[in-house]
Amino acid sequence: MRRLLLISNSTLHDGGYLGHCKEQIKQFLSDKVKTVLFVPYALHDRDWYAGKAKEAFTTFGYDVQSIHQQPDALGAINQAQAIFIGGGNTFRLLKTLYDEKIVEAIRKRVLEDGIPYIGSSAGSNVATASIKTTNDMPIVYPPSFDALKLVPFNINPHYMEPDANNTHMGETREQRIKQFHEYEDSPPVLGLREGCMLLVEDRKATLLGKTDAKLFVRGKDPVEYKVGSDMSFLLQSTL
Amino acid sequence: MRRLLLISNSTLHDGGYLGHCKEQIKQFLSDKVKTVLFVPYALHDRDWYAGKAKEAFTTFGYDVQSIHQQPDALGAINQAQAIFIGGGNTFRLLKTLYDEKIVEAIRKRVLEDGIPYIGSSAGSNVATASIKTTNDMPIVYPPSFDALKLVPFNINPHYMEPDANNTHMGETREQRIKQFHEYEDSPPVLGLREGCMLLVEDRKATLLGKTDAKLFVRGKDPVEYKVGSDMSFLLQSTL
Numbered sequence: 001m002r003r004l005l006l007i008s009n010s011t012l013h014d015g016g017y018l019g020h021c022k023e024q025i026k027q028f029l030s031d032k033v034k035t036v037l038f039v040p041y042a043l044h045d046r047d048w049y050a051g052k053a054k055e056a057f058t059t060f061g062y063d064v065q066s067i068h069q070q071p072d073a074l075g076a077i078n079q080a081q082a083i084f085i086g087g088g089n090t091f092r093l094l095k096t097l098y099d100e101k102i103v104e105a106i107r108k109r110v111l112e113d114g115i116p117y118i119g120s121s122a123g124s125n126v127a128t129a130s131i132k133t134t135n136d137m138p139i140v141y142p143p144s145f146d147a148l149k150l151v152p153f154n155i156n157p158h159y160m161e162p163d164a165n166n167t168h169m170g171e172t173r174e175q176r177i178k179q180f181h182e183y184e185d186s187p188p189v190l191g192l193r194e195g196c197m198l199l200v201e202d203r204k205a206t207l208l209g210k211t212d213a214k215l216f217v218r219g220k221d222p223v224e225y226k227v228g229s230d231m232s233f234l235l236q237s238t239l
Numbered sequence: 240m241r242r243l244l245l246i247s248n249s250t251l252h253d254g255g256y257l258g259h260c261k262e263q264i265k266q267f268l269s270d271k272v273k274t275v276l277f278v279p280y281a282l283h284d285r286d287w288y289a290g291k292a293k294e295a296f297t298t299f300g301y302d303v304q305s306i307h308q309q310p311d312a313l314g315a316i317n318q319a320q321a322i323f324i325g326g327g328n329t330f331r332l333l334k335t336l337y338d339e340k341i342v343e344a345i346r347k348r349v350l351e352d353g354i355p356y357i358g359s360s361a362g363s364n365v366a367t368a369s370i371k372t373t374n375d376m377p378i379v380y381p382p383s384f385d386a387l388k389l390v391p392f393n394i395n396p397h398y399m400e401p402d403a404n405n406t407h408m409g410e411t412r413e414q415r416i417k418q419f420h421e422y423e424d425s426p427p428v429l430g431l432r433e434g435c436m437l438l439v440e441d442r443k444a445t446l447l448g449k450t451d452a453k454l455f456v457r458g459k460d461p462v463e464y465k466v467g468s469d470m471s472f473l474l475q476s477t478l
Contacts, residue, residue, distance in 0.1 A: 013407075132380075135376070137372060137416070138370065140371075145377055169248050169397065179328050179378055182283040194409075
């Protein structure tokens, strides 16, 4: 019984940290979870980041332990009731998951033991097939772009359309995703706009939040999906 | 006698391909160069891209050969009078330079033999210390982020300030570069705005073009440099 809540972004404009997804997080974790294991690896200042996560989750009614303050990262994963991986730089995050040798352990806990997994931004990127559709700068070199593979597709968090008034000539987000799909066997990419999230419960996937998502499939025109859409078909593809 | 022309972007808003840097390219190559070797690896459709480069350089008075149409990539580098590496996806470009085993050969031709090197966007990224400050999506996994190391610093092409009216919560370009500088030994990053380029002649570096550049150095506040500025100090750091 795989359970994931994959959030586009942790902070919405004019909202506090995790404010826009508070109700979805509480419903997702329910009162079965008491303590959430937080993974702050995507940011440089882990103590500060852990404090921020703790503050938010405390108001939601959960205790937080940060993995970087535990004596043993692998042991912490194996003991966790639920995992929350926060946003930041996706390359730094994935490299640290490999460095700490916890990639397989997280997979096992989520896919076999069924503990709830919450990801936000970079934390959603690493939950997918690969980090090849992150928006982040490659500030460190991870041993692979393969990610946790908790779902068989990719996510592009903070998805956005180009500003029609902008004269900037850099590639649009859609053009970048199309370049990814120039490669054979590249999986679908779910563009989650800020405010949007994907709930995965075993073989069912549903869009939640305030904004819509755009799905890119190699060789096809992109398709818009509204909040509430059943996205379960995305779980049927194989990696 | 190292000679480089590192351009932020190949096409300015309302301008044609390489239109905004035509005069700088002609002055840089002068009439000593007859034929330019074009490297189209950053884009998927190499034939189309080679045609586009050929069209532009023909109007500037130069012949163009595309490396992908030569029988032997390494031989083409070793015979080249001048090299132009065009923009596109920096990860695809660097991976292909490694796959074709021409990284060391390009270094030797430029740093030892002194042939002129022109890079645009991704082609400027790969000329520097590493591609760790590219804006591109990591659609393929190169064997390293280390680049050609023709200069001992990094470039961020298409550099831009955030739009004050934008409510998007993704990191700004400056925030991303600051994350890069959270790592020790990370070199300076020259943010080249669209329309800006850097001319390197042996130990002298100068900003050319229509727009300014912003320099980021680890642990210091960023500094603006106007067109015409002498940036030679950037060449003194060691890799």
